[in-house]
Amino acid sequence: MKYEKNFYQIKSNSEIFEKIVEEKKVIGYYNLVNQDTSEILTFSKTVTKKNIVVVGIGGSSLGTYAINSFLRNKSNTKKLHFLESTDPLELKKRLSYISDINDALFIIISKSGTTIETISVFKYLHSLVKIDKSNCVCITENDSKLNSYAKTNDIKTFEIPKDVGGRFSVFSPVGLLPLSIMGIDIKKLLDGCKEVNNSFFEKEEYFDSIFEKARFMVENKNRFNINVIFSYSSLLEGFNKWYIQLWGESLGKVNINGTRQALTPIGLIGPVDQHSFLQLIMEGVRDKTVTFIKVEDFEEETVIPDISIPHLEELDYVNNIKFKDLINMQADSTIQAVQDIGNIPTDVITIEKVDEFNIGKLMYSYQLLTSIVGSFMQIDTYNQPGVEEGKIILKNKFRNEDMK
Missing domain, CATH: 3.40.50.10490 (Glucose-6-phosphate isomerase like protein; domain 1)
Known part of the structure; x- marks a missing residue:
């Protein structure tokens, strides 16, 4: 006698707990609580720029924004700015808040290294100010194209572990680096x-x-x-x-x-x-x-x-x-x-x-x-196929324009 089913039943707490314990082996955010932050802390102490500019979108900026906003009375004399939108009016407005763009550290954050919003804003910044190792740091996967760009130009990089998804990355260098620079106690x-x-x-x-x-x-x-x-x-x-x-x-x-x-x-x-x-x-x-x-x-x-x-x-x-x-x-x-x-x-x-x-x-x-x-x-909590579909359509639109 065989029995097959195509429905699921809600599992017991103990079954789910065992699944989470197993998940820790492949989902990295659980393990960030025990990470070594010495490199982040050491680099943070060297930053003298007054304007700290996070260039990233979604998981690359929302967590940092959340913590900095909550601890707004804890910040030091530096100012933290976020550039994430491709809305030209919003971009110009946020750039106007930077008192001196030549006294800014640009933190470019993209897990894949090819996030279209982030790289588009980064391109625009290149037209406004010379970007080099003195005013830029990149946070990305260690084999991304953004990482290759940084290495080629001797720009400091911090790694986003491959097993840490963007919206779960706030306690990785994605959040810890800019927060530490702002004087927030990341320990x-x-x-x-x-x-x-x-x-x-x-x-x-x-x-x-x-x-x-x-x-x-x-x-x-x-x-x-x-x-x-x-x-x-x-x-x-x-x-x-x-x-x-x-x-x-x-x-x-x-x-x-x-x-x-x-x-x-x-x-x-x-x-x-x-x-x-x-x-x-x-x-x-x-x-x-x-x-x-x-x-x-x-x-x-x-x-x-x-x-x-x-x-x-x-x-x-x-x-x-x-x-x-x-x-x-x-x-x-x-x-x-x-x-x-x-x-x-x-x-x-x-x-x-x-x-x-x-x-x-x-x-x-x-x-x-x-x-x-x-x-x-019983879903895949860590993927986002609905979001990826829109990205594919956007890339195809650009390809079609190039072919005209």
């Missing part, structure tokens, strides 16, 4: 990742919480197929954008059963989006999970002054309240309002303070969550 950043990693693989605190969340999302993916992050701090706007790429590009796939999977990420910022999207959450279709992210201590003591404004005296109850307390009261009130409804799945993440350790924990835990959800759904 503490990796310590945060390491705490989550060790806890998870030793089946301690993070093991239970991440698996519980992943299993719920997969078991209810047809009912709650929209996953909302509601971050109560503008410091987390960059994190939201990074999460959207990580979640969407990793989990929007066809599984082994040939069924299209669709967990759709949405990033909101409180309290601003209380006045827009919250209405949809509260009274719209019940197709969303909501994760609230709070900052426990902003380390900022600004107080609403004890002032009465004519005709607005009814709001004097906010007088003498610290803004950091107000935003968390707004968060708690929204959380309670959503939870009181009773049929909107919610969870709350509280970041203890604004530092490297805590943003490292948050981002690494979301990388793990993404991997586990992908394993439960």
Whole structure:
């Protein structure tokens, strides 16, 4: 008697855990927590340029942007700029923010070395300033054409390991180099990742919480197929954008059963989006999970002054309240309002303070969550065939133009 099937069943936590343990042998982001950062730290100390310009797109810039935005009060006197869009107006605007293009270090980031957006912007920079080893560093795979260019011109390079995908690369030199140059403590950043990693693989605190969340999302993916992050701090706007790429590009796939999977990420910022999207959450279709992210201590003591404004005296109850307390009261009130409804799945993440350790924990835990959800759904979490198809069409368009 033979039995064959073309459907899949949701596996047990132990089966998925064993798969993740095996995955560590071929998926490199798990192992970045223990990397040697001495070369990055040594090079960072030599950088005297005032403008640090990251030229990259998607996974080559979003993670760095997320961490730097979160730690904006930690930066040194240098300015960090991002050139990623081929929108000519946006490119010109961002270049205008660079106070002195001759006092800039250009960090060119492309895993393949042939990313059309990145290389196009790099070409344009060549028309504005002389690019050489004094003002350029390349981060790429060690056998890419960008690496060959760098070696030919004696330009410093850092390697993106082949087994680390772009959207999982923030804790590789892709993120660590520019962040270290900006004065951010990358050791503490990796310590945060390491705490989550060790806890998870030793089946301690993070093991239970991440698996519980992943299993719920997969078991209810047809009912709650929209996953909302509601971050109560503008410091987390960059994190939201990074999460959207990580979640969407990793989990929007066809599984082994040939069924299209669709967990759709949405990033909101409180309290601003209380006045827009919250209405949809509260009274719209019940197709969303909501994760609230709070900052426990902003380390900022600004107080609403004890002032009465004519005709607005009814709001004097906010007088003498610290803004950091107000935003968390707004968060708690929204959380309670959503939870009181009773049929909107919610969870709350509280970041203890604004530092490297805590943003490292948050981002690494979301990388793990993404991997586990992908394993439960039985998809290839790390490819992006839907994105590659558009790249192929674009290249063909250029070839057709050349033939005219």
